[in-house]
Amino acid sequence: xxxxMIKTSSKSPADPDGENVPRIxxxxxxxRLMTGRRLIGRLxxxxxxxxxELSHLDVLDAVRRAQPAGEVTVGMIAEMLxxxxxRASRVVAEMVGRNVLRREASQADARRxxxxxxxxxxxxxxEIVAQxxxxxxxxxxxWPEEDVDRFAALFERFIGGYEAAFLSRDKDTPG
Numbered sequence: 001x002x003x004x005m006i007k008t009s010s011k012s013p014a015d016p017d018g019e020n021v022p023r024i025x026x027x028x029x030x031x032r033l034m035t036g037r038r039l040i041g042r043l044x045x046x047x048x049x050x051x052x053e054l055s056h057l058d059v060l061d062a063v064r065r066a067q068p069a070g071e072v073t074v075g076m077i078a079e080m081l082x083x084x085x086x087r088a089s090r091v092v093a094e095m096v097g098r099n100v101l102r103r104e105a106s107q108a109d110a111r112r113x114x115x116x117x118x119x120x121x122x123x124x125x126x127e128i129v130a131q132x133x134x135x136x137x138x139x140x141x142x143w144p145e146e147d148v149d150r151f152a153a154l155f156e157r158f159i160g161g162y163e164a165a166f167l168s169r170d171k172d173t174p175g
Contacts, residue, residue: 049100
């Protein structure tokens with residue numbers, strides 16, 4: 001019976017005028033508002049790096065995300081965060097002063113300066129992840145394991161579909 005339900009439900013699209021699609025929309029709005037308050041970042045700053053601002057965490061995260069693709073420059077950070085290069089440069093300078101980031105000469109072109117995460121920056125990133133996982137664990141602590149497993153799979157699938165829908169409609173993304 002379960003297999004029949006899965007086959008049937010996977011063939012019929014969700015009804016936007018039904019009850020569940022609007023519920024998902026309302027929940028997404030609530031989540032966006034909570035995420036917009038940057039609760040996890042604020043907790044990480046309180047516990048691991050008093051005195052930092054959320055913009056510092058944004059720059060640190062941009063460097064983390066860009067590093068696997070190669071060397072990270074201030075210009076790249078500014079582009080990723082959609083901020084003015086002078087603002088990105090100021091935040092990087094503040095983080096260098098706090099030993100969270102370091103500037104060094106590019107291995108590919110010694111005239112270019114790149115930005116690298118320091119061990120203190122890695123520790124801060126680890127604290128942010130720990131805060132996030134602690135909050136998620138607290139939220140699902142009274143859920144049955146099967147519910148957590150199913151939610152994780154469905155949420156991952158939803159976010160993947162959300163990204164795909166956005167990318168297919170975003171005029172700024174090369175296609």
